[in-house]
Amino acid sequence: MNRHIDTSSRDKILRAAIKVIARKGRHGTRMDEVAREAGINKAMVYYYFSNKDKLFFEILTTIFTEMYRDSLHRISEDISQGKNHAEIISNSIRYSFESYNKNPHYTRIMVDAISSGMDEIPKALEAVYNSSQLSPASYIIKTIEDGIDKKIFRDVDPVNTMISITGMTFIYFLSRNIIKFFGMKIEDEDEFLDNRIKSVIDLIMNGMLMRH
Amino acid sequence: MNRHIDTSSRDKILRAAIKVIARKGRHGTRMDEVAREAGINKAMVYYYFSNKDKLFFEILTTIFTEMYRDSLHRISEDISQGKNHAEIISNSIRYSFESYNKNPHYTRIMVDAISSGMDEIPKALEAVYNSSQLSPASYIIKTIEDGIDKKIFRDVDPVNTMISITGMTFIYFLSRNIIKFFGMKIEDEDEFLDNRIKSVIDLIMNGMLMRH
C-alpha cells in the first residue's frame, strides 16, 4: 500500500504525520498519535521537528515538492516539444488532476495551511522552488498570455483563469466525499474523475478559445 | 461593526463561536475562548449547546441559512421574471460571490465541515431546506439542463458545471489572503473582487454558450 520505504525515523514520522493530519486536520492531530502511527517514541518527533508548527511546515514543503515535481516536469516537456497552446493547457489540467488523485488527502493539508494565514504557504513554496525555476502555475499563466498575443485565445484575464482552473480542480478533491449527496450516483470513481477532467477541460477550452 | 443585535445569550454564543472558529478552525477552537468572546460563563455554552460538535452543527445550519436565503430568493425572482438562461446563470454567479463576500470567513467553517466527513453537511442542508424547496445549486442545474434542451447552451455536463462554478467561487474566498502572493498586486479589494466575478462569468458563459 505504502510505496515509501521508510528508512530513517525522520521519514517515518513525516509519513505518519501526513497520514494523521490528512485524517484529523492540523489542530485535531495529536503528537502522541503521530508517534504511535510512526511506531516510535514521541520524543523522537520533537527531536527531529521541534514542535507541531515546524512539523506541519516540513510536511507542507514535502507535499508541494511531491505534488508539483512530476506535473512541472510534464508541463515543461510539453512546452519544449512545441505542443500548441490548447494542448499545453489541456494537458496541464489533466496533470494537475492526476497529481492530486495520486494523493487526494493532500488537499486537506493544503486547506489547513491556507486557513492558517498567509505566511506559511508562500514560505513553503519558496523552499520548494528555488528562485530560478517557475511553478506550474506560472507556466500556465505564461502560456495563456502568449495564446492571447497570438490571437488563439480570447482576451481573458490570465491570472484569474489560472485561479479558476485551480478552484475547479481543488473543489473536486476537497468535496469528494460529499459530492455524492448532490445528485450524484458514483458507481465508478475512476470514471467519475475522468468525466470531471473532461468537463473542466471542455469548459476551459470553450471559454478561452477565440471564436471564429 | 457587527450588525447583529445580540439579544439572547444563545445568539451571543453563536456569533462568538462563528468568529472564533473562522479564525482558529474547528479543532483549534477552545470552548473557553468562545465563552470569553461571548462575554459569558463557559457553562452557558454547554447549557445551550451540549458539546462542541453540536455547537458546530448549529453554526453550520446558521451559516447555510444566512448564506443561501438571500441568493435563493434573488435567483427564484429572476426565474419568475422570465429572465433568459444566460442572465439567470450570470446573475446567480454574482449573487453567490456577493453572498460569500458578506461573510468571507464562513468559507473556512464550511471547509472544516467538508473535511470532517460526509455526514454533517447533508444533515445541515436537510435542516435548512425543507423537502419542498430547492437549493440554489439545483435551480442552476435545472436552468443549465433546460438551456441545453433549448440549444442555448452546448451539451455540457450540468452537475459538473455547477461543481466548477462552486469551485471558482470557493477558491477565491478560501485563498483570499494568499492570492496576493501569486503575481497579484491588490490595491483595491472591491475592484479585484469585481474583476474576479466578471472573469468567472465570462469564462462560464463562453464555455457554455452554443457557438454559431
Place this chain on the structure above:
DNA sequence: ATAAACATTAACCAAACGGTTAAACTGAAA
C-alpha cells in the same frame, strides 16, 4: 579503544481542555 555526535527511550510535568455540578438568581404564573 575512546570520545564525541547522534539516536532513542520511559517517565515525567504543567498547562490546557472538554465537560460537570451545585448552588444561586430571575421573572412570571398561580
Place this chain on the structure above:
DNA sequence: TTTCAGTTTAACCGTTTGGTTAATGTTTAT
C-alpha cells in the same frame, strides 16, 4: 407569597496534550 422553570455563575474534575528531561543505546571518526 410561593413555586417553578429557565438562566447564570464560580468552582471544580479527570483527562489529554504539547513539550521536557535525563539517562542510555548506537554509530562514527580519530
